[in-house]
Amino acid sequence: MDRIAQRAQDRAGGGVPVSNVALAAPVDAATAIATRGVVRDFTAGQQTIRVLHGIDLDIRAGELTYLVGESGSGKTTLISIMCGILWPTEGEVRLFGTDIYKLSDNELVDFRLRNVGFIFQQYNLIPAIDAASNAAVPLIAQGVDRGEARARAIELLAALNIADQADKLPSQLSGGQQQRVAIARALVHQPRLIVCDEPTAALDARSGRRVMDLLREVALADDRSVIIVTHDNRIFDLADRILVLEDGRITHDGRDLPKDH
Numbered sequence: 001m002d003r004i005a006q007r008a009q010d011r012a013g014g015g016v017p018v019s020n021v022a023l024a025a026p027v028d029a030a031t032a033i034a035t036r037g038v039v040r041d042f043t044a045g046q047q048t049i050r051v052l053h054g055i056d057l058d059i060r061a062g063e064l065t066y067l068v069g070e071s072g073s074g075k076t077t078l079i080s081i082m083c084g085i086l087w088p089t090e091g092e093v094r095l096f097g098t099d100i101y102k103l104s105d106n107e108l109v110d111f112r113l114r115n116v117g118f119i120f121q122q123y124n125l126i127p128a129i130d131a132a133s134n135a136a137v138p139l140i141a142q143g144v145d146r147g148e149a150r151a152r153a154i155e156l157l158a159a160l161n162i163a164d165q166a167d168k169l170p171s172q173l174s175g176g177q178q179q180r181v182a183i184a185r186a187l188v189h190q191p192r193l194i195v196c197d198e199p200t201a202a203l204d205a206r207s208g209r210r211v212m213d214l215l216r217e218v219a220l221a222d223d224r225s226v227i228i229v230t231h232d233n234r235i236f237d238l239a240d241r242i243l244v245l246e247d248g249r250i251t252h253d254g255r256d257l258p259k260d261h
């Protein structure tokens with residue numbers, strides 16, 4: 001089941017409702033994302049597993065934040081909740097001051113469309129349209145004229161060094177090129193929050209650096225924020241902040257990785 005469907009199931013009573021707890025600690029104006037008491041359970045048959053155990057985080061605007069941790073520690077679950085695509089079982093999430101899980105379904109879809117760019121491990125490109133049109137999707141969804149949307153998408157493809165692939169279908173691109181199209185699509189509408197799951201995994205060192213430079217440039221714009229899930233030790237030096245997640249709990253929060261990691 002995909003995460004949107006899961007949310008619908010949650011809403012229909014298949015999961016535990018989101019609580020209405022008040023935010024425990026006040027949220028500073030410079031905070032891009034605030035989570036308070038975020039818990040997420042998954043139910044498989046008779047069993048319920050708690051994957052996140054009460055996450056309290058403030059992600060500041062203008063920072064590049066990395067989330068690291070072993071496979072299964074809950075990273076994808078946490079970033080999905082932070083960007084409004086997976087409901088928490090309990091707790092609250094504020095994105096740029098909006099308590100997103102109090103929005104209606106339509107309001108949340110609209111909020112995500114305008115404010116969030118995603119780069120997931122599966123690139124989810126549309127097979128029947130070319131690279132430029134794929135990268136232009138968020139703008140077209142917002143009603144921007146098709147020609148202008150494609151032109152803006154091609155600018156980003158150029159910044160990612162694949163403008164010459166703009167007219168190709170996803171099936172004609174390598175994995176790394178598809179990943180860069182997905183990155184262009186995440187950035188094209190200039191969202192305030194960009195969430196990336198392993199954005200450099202399929203890229204060689206040089207392309208990976210180029211992607212990171214672009215993400216850093218975006219993150220440093222003062223009202224934006226970039227969160228990156230990564231295992232890629234080639235890019236750890238670029239983080240402003242590194243969070244370590246272990247078994248659904250944040251166990252380290254600092255500029256560098258803990259020594260034993």
Ligand SMILES: Nc1ncnc2c1ncn2[C@@H]1O[C@H](COP(=O)(O)OP(=O)(O)OP(=O)(O)O)[C@@H](O)[C@H]1O
Binds near residue numbers: 073
């Ligand atoms: N839809 C789901 N239904 C049931 N269990 C799930 C679901 N999604 C995730 N889980 C479980 O939640 C735990 C955390 O998964 P998650 O994908 O968040 O981990 P991760 O840290 O991102 O792992 P990886 O680094 O391998 O991508 C895992 O045990 C996983 O099996």
